[in-house]
Amino acid sequence: MKRLGKFYQMISILVYAFISGAVWLPWIVYNGKSYGLPGYIRMVREKGGIVLMTDGDSGMVASYYLFFLPLLAAVCALVYAAGRLAGKTIRLAGRMVQWCEFLYTVTAIILFPMVPMGWTYLLPLLCLAEFVTGQYVEQRDEILREARIREERDRLERDERKRRLYFPGRYSGYYYKMILKNVRFHIRNYVMLILSGTFLMCFLYLVFALWRAFQSVHTKEAIIGGEIQGILLSAVWIGLLLNAVLMGFSFSYYIRNKMREENALVLLGIRSKSLTSIMMMEYTGCLLCSVVLGIGLGSLLFRIMIAMVREKLSITLKWLPASTYLLMLSIFLLAALLAAAVNGHVYEHMRWAAAGVLAPKKNRIPARSGWIRGVLGIILIFIAVKGLIRRSGGEDTGFEGLYLLGVYWLLLCVMSAAMNRLKTDENRYYGQVFDNLIFLTRFRENLKKIYMLTLIAFFVMFTFASVYIGIAAAPAGEEQYPYDYVCAAAMGEEEFFAELGEDAQEMYEYPMVTTFTSRPNKISVIETIKSILTLRYTAVSNGREVLIDLPIQIGIPESVYMELKEKKHGEKPEALGLSGEEIAVVYQEDTSAKAHPLDWLRPKEGIHLQTMNPDMELYGFEAYKVKKVQKEERDILTGVCGGGMWQNLIVFSDAYFREIDQGERLYLLNAGEAYDQVGQKLTDKVTREEAFTFYGRRENIRDMETERYLKQVVWLFMLVMTGVCGVYLLFIKFCFEMDEIVERYRFLHCMGMHEDVLKKTLCREMLPFFVLPFAAGGISAVIFTALTFTVRMYTGDEIGRYLLYAAPVWIVYWTVQAAVYHTIKGILLKKVFH
């Protein structure tokens, strides 16, 4: 101990001596010259003070005064080291050194302008190391003694535990027979769990297998292709969440049914390890079955699907690599864990409730707060509908979120008002008490279930259906590309294209200007936060994205617009009559794709457009010129690019276009039989010089078809799974409460309630779980479908085609729901009367 103490004393003196002398080392670099702290202060004084030297830059001034902290630390360190040498410990000096260094480092990081040299960050670390070593040396003996005692105690406890919990022997065959009989007896619990897991695994297999198969025919260019990656990612996430919910429902059903048996076994003295292993075995067994069945079903469906498109897309089948299986299994396990975690509280709740510990939850029917929420709900619904009608944010899912929150509050308001009204009138109350008993006693619980069913109905009828049906009803890919090649070139490529024109059947050349719009992304948010933290506001212009992923549009004069229109439709359109800052927008969108806004941040009365090099944006917000959208339409005049995100046409007045024209040219080529030859020349040129951008018709059609196919498969699965969720929720709701409901109605029957009255009462009790989701979810889906037609600017024919596909989906969903509702009602009545 003594040796260690002396060693520490020596180290401590050295550390503090170093800290004391460090102020003379190169500390700051100013105007290319490095200074120690005293040197820097002397230089500042010579220049008449820091304010004069830096023109009053507040950051620099603050940084300068901060340098006195390490100076103070150096003095204190000298005192401390001297004291140590004299055999005395001046703790105050030591603490002063530590605090000064710590404060200095922290503030130096915050006040960015005058950055000290990197090695200075070593000083607080040295202080910390010295402090920790000092503490250790002081308390070493005590720490070691305690550690020895703890170790001995742990060892004894371990031995004792081993001795007392010694449980030799093996379980007899009856033990496993008991588990198996139990599983067989409660097989329906496991079937639901296995089915939901099979769904997920099958879905994952299909998505990954299709993704891999389509990779061979999909183009690799980032601007045109790359979409299937996005579809895969969104599919995996949504599928994962949806299946976690479905598995969660199944798992909660399983737990509730297991509880009685489990309690009996606990009572009879089963060891916790054995009980856990039984449950684990059952859950793992179910998951394993799901994996095997899911992969089997998935590969079967995959083969059927590929057989359908194999010839059209010339796809070669590939085996999935082991890493993909591992990834699928990881996602599957994540969903299973989520389901188990979500149900952890159900398990706990059941246990506590069984012990009689849980008091029944308070049932409060909102009064005034219900009305407030109702008003807020209407406001949210209004905002969402208005936002979609104006197309300002495109088909933003945020609007859906707002709308659905609004619907919840409106439902809560309507239901609570109905219940409160019922309570105020005694005659009505006693007349209808049995019809509304579940809402009067468990208002929120049942309202949440109704809302869940409403959400599911909305997802099935609109969110997932709109993607699936949108694609089914969309025109074929060939119709979306009037030209074989679309090229946007800068000035100086005329010669190359003139030569190319000789190979092609026909070529059109038009003046154009590349037009950028802006859209926010994660990077802009991070940049904004960084700029706030570092107090550098100029780096980001109003939180807008800087350079990444700018949607690039094609600006053309009105005369070109008229020409393109005439070419497409055979007749000359009416003049737009644009002037000054007014523009017209032609959205070249596929009808199945989501509508995109031109400017993601601004309403169309004042969108921001940039008609120059995007680098200009770095120099400030002014690079974007405010434009007013005079006319909007959806028409495909040159072709669909990036699903409608890119190469929309921005029409300027001829006079304004002359002002901004920089000599760029839009070339539209129809190559005919020389398609491949022209394509090769374009590719060679772009690869060599990156002189222009282009895309080809055939590649784009193939991309579109693969994307559509993958999307349809994915969203059809989502549709089916959500539908199953709806059915399952209804089933679980009444199955969990079956005993209570049957008991209540048996009692009412015994008390003399007529059979037909009893049937009607049960019907009225169950009806809200069908009618309200039908009304709220169905109406919402119809509203959103109509809004989608408006936003995507569908024509009458397109609407008709969409509805032709939508009607069967809607009818099937509600027919299945009605069938389940009637079946459950039948089961309940059967149980009441038998």
Next chain:
Amino acid sequence: MTEIIRTDKLVKNYYRNQDTKNPDARIEVLKGLDIAVNEGEYVCIMGSSGGGKTTLLKILGMMESITDGKFYFKGRDASDLWKDELADIRRREIGFVFQDFYLMDSLSVGENIMVPMILDKAPAAKMKEKMYRLAGRFGVEKLLDKAPKELSGGEKQRIAICRALINDPDVIMADEPTGNLDARSSRRLMETFDEINQDMKKNILLVTHDPKIACSSNKIFFIDDGVIASTLEKKDGDSARFYREILREMERMEE
């Protein structure tokens, strides 16, 4: 006489929604309760509804932990025991008989009787031999292949007793065992308990509301508001006098 069960200022609190930090959420069920049960005793616990009888039985049956105080089972402090040790005691040293029978629907009657032995890793032959012996003794041998659903309440309760006895425990704990039975079945059950206590020398700890059922015990603890309000002991085996005393005590408690 050896002490089988002893409690020392036993306290049990529950907390609404497990909110242990909120004193308003606390429900004090047992408030410093002292009882002692000696070897061979047939003890009954009576009291008003919500007085803590079932909670006490759950604690004595190692199914619930205590908040404060001490509980000794055969001289061992229960708070020193690990979870699996408690399970071992429940399996080997205590037999349970409940109002709701707690039979597993997935197993046959015979298998239900064997469950404690199955969980105790006993050899199959021994289990079967013991199961047949007990079934014969309690007259349920014809029911062994049936499913629990096919039995009447009285039959189920006899099966539950067989199951409680199969591991040869020292104590039988019964919570309202006659609650779901008719008068005849109740009487038969009580005769069975007498037999178990006198012939098999097992301790019986019974929770009941029924003075007639309680009359068959030797000692009664009356619980009121979480503490032992009074204790009655049967003197000279005089059941009629004991019954009158019970009624008097119940009346006194109601006042």
